[in-house]
Amino acid sequence: MTDRIAQRLKSSGVHAWEISDETTRGREYYFIRHRLDQNRIKDVRHIKLTVYETTDGGETIGSASAEVHLGADDAQIDRIIKDLSYRAGLVKNPYFKLNPPVVSRIEGEAPDLDGICGAFLTVFSQIPETPGEDVNSYEIFVRDVRRRYLNSNGTDVVLRYPTSMAEVIVNARSGGHEIELYRNISSGECDKKRISDTVAEAMRLGSDRLRAQPSSFSGSVPVVFSSAEARGIYEYFLDRLTPDMIFRRFSDWSLGEQICPDAVGDRVTVRTLAFLPGSSSNFAFDDQGAPVRDELLMEAGVPRFITGGRMFSYLMGIEGSFKPTNVVFEGGSKSRDEIMSGAFLEAVEFSDFQVDPITGDVFGEIRLGYMHDGKGGVTPVTGGSVSGSMNDFLKNMTMSVETISDDDMVFPRYTRFEGVTVA
Amino acid sequence: MKAPFSPYLAGIKDGLRLIIAELDKKYDYVSVLATDSTGLSARISRHSRSVSDATMTTERGIVVRVAKDGLYSEYAFNDFDPARAAEKASEIAAELDADLELLRQNGVEPYETGVLSDDPFTLFVEMETERLPETTDVKALVDDLVAISDRGCTLDERVIECIVNAQSTHVCKMFLTKNRDLSQSYVYSEGIVVPFATDGEKNTDGYDGVSGLCGPEIFDRLPDLLDKCVATAIELLGADRVEPGEYEVISSPEVTGLIAHEAFGHGVEMDMFVKNRALGKDYIDKRVGSDLVTMHEGALCATDVTSYAFDDEGVLAGDVTEIDKGILRSGICDALSALRLGVEPTGNGKRENFEHKVYTRMTNTIFDSGESTLDEMIASVKYGYLLEGMESGMEDPKHWGIQCIIKLGREIKDGVLTGRVVAPLIMTGYVPDLLGSISMLSRDREVFGNGGCGKGHKEWVKVADGGPYMKMKVRLG
Numbered sequence: 001m002t003d004r005i006a007q008r009l010k011s012s013g014v015h016a017w018e019i020s021d022e023t024t025r026g027r028e029y030y031f032i033r034h035r036l037d038q039n040r041i042k043d044v045r046h047i048k049l050t051v052y053e054t055t056d057g058g059e060t061i062g063s064a065s066a067e068v069h070l071g072a073d074d075a076q077i078d079r080i081i082k083d084l085s086y087r088a089g090l091v092k093n094p095y096f097k098l099n100p101p102v103v104s105r106i107e108g109e110a111p112d113l114d115g116i117c118g119a120f121l122t123v124f125s126q127i128p129e130t131p132g133e134d135v136n137s138y139e140i141f142v143r144d145v146r147r148r149y150l151n152s153n154g155t156d157v158v159l160r161y162p163t164s165m166a167e168v169i170v171n172a173r174s175g176g177h178e179i180e181l182y183r184n185i186s187s188g189e190c191d192k193k194r195i196s197d198t199v200a201e202a203m204r205l206g207s208d209r210l211r212a213q214p215s216s217f218s219g220s221v222p223v224v225f226s227s228a229e230a231r232g233i234y235e236y237f238l239d240r241l242t243p244d245m246i247f248r249r250f251s252d253w254s255l256g257e258q259i260c261p262d263a264v265g266d267r268v269t270v271r272t273l274a275f276l277p278g279s280s281s282n283f284a285f286d287d288q289g290a291p292v293r294d295e296l297l298m299e300a301g302v303p304r305f306i307t308g309g310r311m312f313s314y315l316m317g318i319e320g321s322f323k324p325t326n327v328v329f330e331g332g333s334k335s336r337d338e339i340m341s342g343a344f345l346e347a348v349e350f351s352d353f354q355v356d357p358i359t360g361d362v363f364g365e366i367r368l369g370y371m372h373d374g375k376g377g378v379t380p381v382t383g384g385s386v387s388g389s390m391n392d393f394l395k396n397m398t399m400s401v402e403t404i405s406d407d408d409m410v411f412p413r414y415t416r417f418e419g420v421t422v423a
Numbered sequence: 424m425k426a427p428f429s430p431y432l433a434g435i436k437d438g439l440r441l442i443i444a445e446l447d448k449k450y451d452y453v454s455v456l457a458t459d460s461t462g463l464s465a466r467i468s469r470h471s472r473s474v475s476d477a478t479m480t481t482e483r484g485i486v487v488r489v490a491k492d493g494l495y496s497e498y499a500f501n502d503f504d505p506a507r508a509a510e511k512a513s514e515i516a517a518e519l520d521a522d523l524e525l526l527r528q529n530g531v532e533p534y535e536t537g538v539l540s541d542d543p544f545t546l547f548v549e550m551e552t553e554r555l556p557e558t559t560d561v562k563a564l565v566d567d568l569v570a571i572s573d574r575g576c577t578l579d580e581r582v583i584e585c586i587v588n589a590q591s592t593h594v595c596k597m598f599l600t601k602n603r604d605l606s607q608s609y610v611y612s613e614g615i616v617v618p619f620a621t622d623g624e625k626n627t628d629g630y631d632g633v634s635g636l637c638g639p640e641i642f643d644r645l646p647d648l649l650d651k652c653v654a655t656a657i658e659l660l661g662a663d664r665v666e667p668g669e670y671e672v673i674s675s676p677e678v679t680g681l682i683a684h685e686a687f688g689h690g691v692e693m694d695m696f697v698k699n700r701a702l703g704k705d706y707i708d709k710r711v712g713s714d715l716v717t718m719h720e721g722a723l724c725a726t727d728v729t730s731y732a733f734d735d736e737g738v739l740a741g742d743v744t745e746i747d748k749g750i751l752r753s754g755i756c757d758a759l760s761a762l763r764l765g766v767e768p769t770g771n772g773k774r775e776n777f778e779h780k781v782y783t784r785m786t787n788t789i790f791d792s793g794e795s796t797l798d799e800m801i802a803s804v805k806y807g808y809l810l811e812g813m814e815s816g817m818e819d820p821k822h823w824g825i826q827c828i829i830k831l832g833r834e835i836k837d838g839v840l841t842g843r844v845v846a847p848l849i850m851t852g853y854v855p856d857l858l859g860s861i862s863m864l865s866r867d868r869e870v871f872g873n874g875g876c877g878k879g880h881k882e883w884v885k886v887a888d889g890g891p892y893m894k895m896k897v898r899l900g
């Protein structure tokens with residue numbers, strides 16, 4: 001059907017076009033304790049068409065998009081194209097071109113969904129539990145995704161890959177009091193070790209949360225982020241390095257210029273990789289048909305390559321841009337002991353840790369933290385919040401040498417901010 | 424005009440009935456939800472403009488739910504030829520059988536559940552709208568949105584961008600079983616204006632929106648929002664940080680709605696009761712707030728973005744009094760959870776779309792009004808803040824914690840607004856403490872339906888929430 005749509009487009013006279021054709025076959029299992037609440041199968045295909053038209057003598061270009069439902073005949077497809085052509089002419093952006101042609105029609109083998117599902121079922125059934133710590137519920141999602149992208153420049157690329165996700169709730173209980181911790185583990189296929197390790201660590205933290213005291217501290221303290229929750233901090237850097245953010249002046253970072261000249265702590269170095277073992281994002285092409293490759297994005301706080309979606313990359317004159325998939329942040333200069341020194345709050349678990357890439361605001365309600373008094377005393381705490389601004393934290397942020405992996409990202413195991421507001 | 428029901432769905436109905444008839448020979452329960460929701464989305468800003476047919480809830484597809492020997496299974500697909508319905512039924516059964524065999528081989532046992540009722544019922548609803556997204560004048564709409572965005576960028580030299588988004592969705596859903604035949608068609612729309620400002624050191628944004636159970640005619644109200652949004656963005660450039668601590672506050676209706684939704688609404692979604700993940704389960708008929716607190720929840724409670732006639736399990740829309748003068752009376756419940764808990768479903772079984780499972784989800788979650796005026800409430804505050812602007816929140820049904828991110832607070836000192844603004848704010852605390860501290864409510868009430876709600880970090884659905892101005896004590900940071 002996609003080839004038929006492409007043929008109709010080629011004869012339609014529209015200025016440019018893109019087709020995204022994605023088929024997903026999936027299995028889902030929902031468990032209450034270890035009993036199956038529900039199983040689901042899905043078999044869906046979505047074909048999205050985007051048409052571009054120029055206006056103002058070619059100085060401006062606009063786009064309109066729509067889904068072409070399966071079973072549409074030629075007359076229906078032509079009507080959609082005509083409608084999109086009209087709508088695209090109504091919106092004006094500075095002119096840009098779609099990605100240059102790339103052809104790659106080599107599909108990988110179909111993932112072994114039975115095998116992946118079986119692996120998930122096995123690992124969850126084998127999780128060690130005690131009367132005080134066990135699994136409350138979990139959800140398993142396994143997908144076989146086939147994605148094809150075509151554009152009017154001649155690009156035609158196909159990817160086929162597995163993607164999986166497990167969401168698990170862990171309980172810890174003592175003396176009639178029970179708490180829960182939430183974990184989400186994304187991967188390509190089933191990463192048994194990561195699931196086992198993640199759940200085991202959650203159970204360990206659960207017993208700490210049981211005895212955590214309500215956080216009563218209010219003021220400004222150093223905070224050490226010692227878990228995968230710190231991912232939000234590093235996504236801030238990635239977001240602010242995109243052409244979208246820079247062109248629109250949401251980010252004032254630029255190539256070759258130190259992002260924080262008066263920083264006295266560690267400075268960030270990050271690169272994007274086309275392949276990262278175990279990642280759910282090992283793709284040869286991004287969703288606009290641009291080949292993905294290894295690139296150094298930032299070196300010691302200096303942007304080296306700004307890359308992202310096609311439109312703003314073109315407007316900024318960036319050649320060879322693509323949307324990064326896997327990213328690796330280098331560790332910093334500090335040992336664990338150096339980072340975890342003095343009096344500080346160690347933040348392990350939040351309700352919803354947020355770092356706003358436009359304003360730099362940082363927020364999170366503490367579900368589990370540890371107050372370190374600097375004299376060896378460590379008290380688990382819960383409740384209250386951390387807040388502040390990356391504009392301030394960047395000045396003396398420090399990072400551990402050691403790093404951790406979280407699906408498609410590697411980042412420092414421990415990150416320390418000074419002067420965080422705790423309420 | 425009435426929003427016309429989808430001809431596509433009408434055309435495949437007989438084929439779906441055949442699927443039900445075939446599967447009924449094998450299963451204890453069979454239902455089909457078929458959806459065909461179309462839309463229009465215009466995203467306009469200084470630097471990027473586009474038009475699309477995709478909104479948060481546009482979809483076309485079918486999900487079949489079956490039950491056998493106490494286990495529920497579902498099959499979702501979007502490639503359906505009614506002429507091959509019998510073959511499709513066989514294919515569905517074969518694939519589910521294969522999956523069950525895999526589960527059996529792995530020693531999986533079901534959470535045994537009874538059979539959902541299938542009482543005969545027929546409903547056909549086409550709700551009123553002035554315009555439809557699929558036939559609205561797109562040029563006129565785009566021109567209007569461009570004018571708003573362009574004007575926003577000129578109101579102050581510190582404004583670097585002004586985003587205006589308008590989305591309208593024509594929802595059509597059909598729920599069929601052997602005995603039930605429910606069809607609904609309605610239109611909802613939402614729009615927002617978001618100017619961004621910078622002073623070279625700091626970036627801020629102001630925003631406001633409109634939403635309703637109506638068509639694109641609602642976007643005529645967007646220009647009226649612009650001046651205030653820009654003024655807010657500029658005002659926030661000079662905002663201070665709040666001194667962390669506990670304060671008397673008055674929440675604007677939008678923030679009241681956020682509290683209703685995050686602090687309490689999620690806490691009584693009864694699928695969490697089944698899993699023992701909600702503290703609310705132990706508080707039915709017990710006090711959770713002050714005498715002033717009454718809260719309603721249901722698709723019938725208000726007329727806004729999620730005021731449907733029936734939910735995604737074919738249960739009619741409801742209106743539940745969750746809290747009555749401070750006493751927790753009821754949660755909300757999808758059909759399967761209701762079966763497991765031995766209660767009646769409340770019409771709150773919702774899917775993100777046909778590809779997703781049903782969970783207990785909110786619709787309209789609203790605090791009842793009170794007797795005070797806003798002026799009286801401000802005058803009663805010795806030192807505190809008037810909170811405005813909902814940013815985000817996160818639920819914690821198990822522990823009744825609160826996380827609400829608020830755009831700004833206006834300082835009140837000795838009963839008077841001082842003009843000082845603090846921003847942004849994170850509100851935390853313990854739900855019964857917050858609800859127990861509510862001491863005044865205003866007479867008015869507003870409902871807001873912009874944005875979306877997740878169950879944890881996924882499963883996004885449309886919701887609306889709101890209430891009056893509300894005075895209480897909270898922790899701010």
